Amino acid sequence: MPYVGVGAQQDSHKALLNPSMMKAYAVLGVSLLLILAVAAMGKHHSERIFNHHKAPTLEDVHKSTTDSLLQNIDVERIKQYLRRFTKEPHVAGTEANKKVAYAIASAWSEAGLDDVHTIPYEVLLSYPKFDIPNRVIIKSSNGKEIFRSSGVSPVIIAEEQSGKYAGHQWLAWSANGSVSGEVVYCNRGSDNDFKNLAHLGASVEGKIALMRYGEGFRGDKVHRAQKNGAIGAILFSDPSDVAADGTDETQIYPNTIWMPHEGVQRGSCMHGDGDPLTPYHPSKKDLFKSKTIEEAKEEGVIPSIPVLPISYSTAYEIMSRMKGRIAPSSWQGKVGENLTYKLGPGFSKDESLTINVYSELTTRRIRNIIGYIRGSQEPDRYVMLGNHFDAWVYGSMDPNSGTAILAEVARAMMQTINETSWRPARTIVFNAWDAEEYGLIGSTEFVEEFVDILQKRAVVYINMDTLVANTSISVDTVPTLHNIVMEVAKKIPNPVASERKKGRETVFDTWMATFPLKDGTAPEIGIPNGGSDQAPFLNFAGIPVVNFEFKNATTRDTYPLYHTMYETPFTNEHLIDTDNMKIHQATGQFWAELARSFADAPVLPINxxxxxxxxxxxxxxxxxxxxxxxxxxxxxxxxxxxxxxxxxxxxxxxxxxxxxxxxxxxxxxxxxxxxxxxxxxxxxxxxxxxxxxxxxxxxxxxxxxxxxxxxxxxxxxxxxxxxxxxxxxxxxxxxxxxxxxxxxxxxxxxxxxxxxxxxxxxxxxxxxxxx
Missing domain, CATH: 1.20.930.40 (Transferrin receptor-like, dimerisation domain)
Incomplete structure (x- = not known):
């Protein structure tokens, strides 16, 4: 059957079956004709024995398609895509990220997707002045400088990490400027932490808030610090979270997944999603921007204070000098051996601290990429798959593990189409989002622009951002989709050898064992959350979503090297997915089969x-x-x-x-x-x-x-x-x-x-x- 354009009506005389369905019923017809022919051959043939084969059902056809699709997900191609998309640092709005966008578009076109193109938006973004490092400076009481942070993380694997400015330590949306003042330790920077600080007689009013990552979004931490009167903020990764086995060289990257001494987590500090200047409407070049930068700052969407991320080595230089009340036991960490965390404010020898942040806000063009596999029967029903491609540095884990896998899903689907009679009944739409790291900007602007079309046509949006760890799948979705995600997980071969030895043959088996409900009847399935591109589809448009990843039972917020310059292919292949990247392969198989299930099921699997x-x-x-x-x-x-x-x-x-x-x-x-x-x-x-x-x-x-x-x-x-x-x-x-x-x-x-x-x-x- 020829392609039918999206939104077009099929001719009334054409069969309302996709090719795989037509094949099943054609076989059924041939089988019936053979039986009738045998009966007509006469009595002298009546003693012959004939093998009567059962005609394939629709389920048989779907299983055959599934088998082909799973087999076609190729690990070696995922590796190739991963290296292709992570050659250099590619922050949103830069020429390097534009190159990645066109590399993705090229890969999808090479695979055979239809109408691959970009959709641009003009959005406000934040950048550091890359040639001037952001620093923490500590001076003695007589004004002599006694510590200056480098502001740059060192290259460890030269062949993968030597891009210009790759080591620059910064946070997006930080205000530009320098501030000096006393430091107050605020633990995780939660609402309760700031309330407890007040009860303990400490205040960040007019002070610099020192907070550790974890148990919440960094932008919310900064927002609360500013709301409580802080004049600046510093964020650090505590070794208790990112180097739990210790900080000796043998216990950290590149020997293990744990963060090295000068590793720094980058990220966004915006308190909200989408372009901050165009809430509720897409940020197109010819549309009016309803907010100003000043208004965005006044409303707390963009910080108006300088914010800086530091390594745990730099955090030691600060915390080892702090005075004041001893922090509660639950606030203690492992920045230094035998170091007791204190609240402050200030230093024991009256040293002074300054943070210097060099940043700017500017409007840049971002571009989402979209491509199609046209549905044979319902081309105006969309099964949408998505992943973002912009990264804080190289992004081999976040997000380009997902970007590489999605490219392979597209290629494997087209291979299956070319090798079999299958074509999905509904249209499968591939989406690569830009500027997700800045606050879901690419996907939010897209949903704002096309919300009416999406509400009419989109069946589901399936998101995979980052491959976090290497044991079990973890899924967040709406209750109407609980059954289908479990059914698909039962079809995917278990990629973990140690799990297979325990008799857990499928992804579902390990999911049940790793994250069971208390009553043991099913695996735990979370409610949809924020932090990735599924959010605007569900929250603004009401499209049911699935967001999934692989993780470990002991995984906390995320993996230790999250948003560092050390997310390069070495990490994927030698620290996370060490058995020939079979976790990446299983991720692609789950993604592809879940999409096929929504595309081919006569009745949508919405319960x-x-x-x-x-x-x-x-x-x-x-x-x-x-x-x-x-x-x-x-x-x-x-x-x-x-x-x-x-x-x-x-x-x-x-x-x-x-x-x-x-x-x-x-x-x-x-x-x-x-x-x-x-x-x-x-x-x-x-x-x-x-x-x-x-x-x-x-x-x-x-x-x-x-x-x-x-x-x-x-x-x-x-x-x-x-x-x-x-x-x-x-x-x-x-x-x-x-x-x-x-x-x-x-x-x-x-x-x-x-x-x-x-x-x-x-x-x-x-x-x-x-x-």
């Missing part, structure tokens, strides 16, 4: 019954517990309790309607098996399933958050932009009531419960046969 069960058994008990702890008047308590009961009732009705809808699906699938040329009812079911996902988008936004966060069940956490938040509107209303317990705020709690209830009603009405 609203699972959603109903999860809301009733998991989410509502959490909400009930939160509400029970509020100190309410009798009248307000009854008002909120009543609204909660209405929500529960509607959720139970939605569950019942979903179970009834499953009967409709089963009947339709049975009819489809008898008459596969009639897809009318299948299309109607899929339309309702897709529409049910959009029910949870509140066009007015979520209370207390950026209006671009519009999903009433799932959004990014207010306190940690890496984490997910459940029913954030209700949570924010509860927090407001706790701060100011009055009638108005109590009513808002009930109102936010009603907002969720309205979305549940929407699902109920969408699944119902009639209005």
């Amino acid at each position: 609203t019954t699972k959603l109903g069960h999860v809301i009733i058994s998991e989410y509502l008990p959490i909400l009930k517990n939160v509400l029970s702890k509020l100190s309410l008047s009798k009248e307000d308590a009854e008002m909120i309790k009543t609204q909660y009961k209405f929500l529960l009732k509607n959720c139970q009705e939605m569950l019942h309607m979903s179970e009834k809808f499953e009967e409709t699906i089963a009947f339709t699938q049975h009819s489809f098996s008898k008459n596969p040329y009639d897809m009318t009812h299948i299309a109607a079911i899929n339309e309702r399933l897709m529409s049910s996902e959009r029910c949870f988008v509140n066009p007015r936004g979520t209370l207390g958050r950026n209006p671009s966060a519009r999903h009433v069940l799932f959004s990014v956490s207010e306190s940690d932009s890496y984490s997910g938040s459940l029913m954030a509107g209700i949570g924010n209303a509860v927090d407001a009531y706790k701060n100011v317990p009055n009638k108005k705020n109590a009513r808002e709690v009930a109102n936010q419960i009603s907002v969720v209830q309205y979305s549940v009603k929407c699902v109920l009405n969408t699944l119902r046969e009639v209005i």
Whole structure:
């Protein structure tokens, strides 16, 4: 069958089957003709024995396609792509990153994707002055300089790390300037940490906040420090997190995965996502920018204080001199042997500290890349796969492990198309996002530009950012997709030899063993979170998302070399994925088969019954517990309790309607098996399933958050932009009531419960046969 353009209608006389389906039914027809021919051959042939082969079912055809697809994911090609995309540092908005963009586009075109092109945006970005290192300087009480940080991480593997300015230590969005002052140690920089500082008699007002990475997004840490009056901020990686086995040369990179002495984590310090000057609208050259830089700073989106990342060696120079109260035991780390962390403020011998940051804000062009495998039956239904490609330095782990794998998924799919009769029934869209590291900018601008089209056409968005570790898959998704991600994981051969020796033959088996639910019935599946490009698809557009990675049971926030200059192919091949990069291969197999499952399933694998069960058994008990702890008047308590009961009732009705809808699906699938040329009812079911996902988008936004966060069940956490938040509107209303317990705020709690209830009603009405 020839390609059908996206959005075009097929001719009415053409079969509504993709080639793989047509093949299955053609074989069935031939088998029937053979049987009839044998019967007509007469009595003298009646004693002959014939082998009657069962005609292949649609499931047989899909399995054959899956087998070919998994086999075609080639490790050696992943290695080639990885080296191709990580030749030099490629920060967003630079010529080096432009080269990577075109290298990706070229790889996709070579593979055979259709209409590969770039989509540009003009966005505000932040850069250091690369020829002037940012530094920490400590002077004695008489003004003599006694310590100066280098501001540059050293090259360790010259053939992979000798790019100009690769070692430059900086954080995006930091304010330009120099500040001097006393230092206060603020632990992880969480809300509770700053509250505890106040209780301990320490304050960052007019001081420089010293915070360690981990347990939260760096931009949120800086935002809180500034809100509490800090004049500058310093962030460091504590050896307790990044060099847990010790800091001897034999225990750190390049001998192990642990961070070396002068390793520094780079990253964004923006408190929000997307271009800070064009919230809610795409940052196109001809569209007006609704915000100014000054307004973005006033609103706390961009820091107005200098911020600097340092190594744990530099942190020792600061912390070994600090005076003041001993920090709580949970705040202690391993910056120095036998070093006790103190809060400050200031140094024991009245030394002074200065941080010098040289930075600038400028508008640059970024470009997303998009390419297609056209669907044979429903070309205007999109199964979307995505990964970003910009990096703080070389990015062989974050993100180009994923970039290389995605390129191989595209190539393997096209190989399968060319070698078999398969072509996906729905269109598979490949996406490479720019400027993700600065705050999900490329994907956010894309979703803002095409939100109406995406809400009509996108079935799912499947994101893979970074290969974090090497034991088990880990998945975050919406409850409606729990079943399909588990089914696909059962098809993927286990890439870990030690796991196979334990009898765990599939990726699913190790997932169950490594991250089981408490009741042992299934693996743990997280709610969608922030920190990568799935966020705008779900939070703004209501597109169901899957975000997955490989990790270890002991993995904390991420891997020790995260956002350092030491993320080069050596790390992938010799420290993370040492068995010929089989984890990379399994990642590609899972990604490809999950996409194929969404593309080929006659009925979309969206399970609203699972959603109903999860809301009733998991989410509502959490909400009930939160509400029970509020100190309410009798009248307000009854008002909120009543609204909660209405929500529960509607959720139970939605569950019942979903179970009834499953009967409709089963009947339709049975009819489809008898008459596969009639897809009318299948299309109607899929339309309702897709529409049910959009029910949870509140066009007015979520209370207390950026209006671009519009999903009433799932959004990014207010306190940690890496984490997910459940029913954030209700949570924010509860927090407001706790701060100011009055009638108005109590009513808002009930109102936010009603907002969720309205979305549940929407699902109920969408699944119902009639209005």
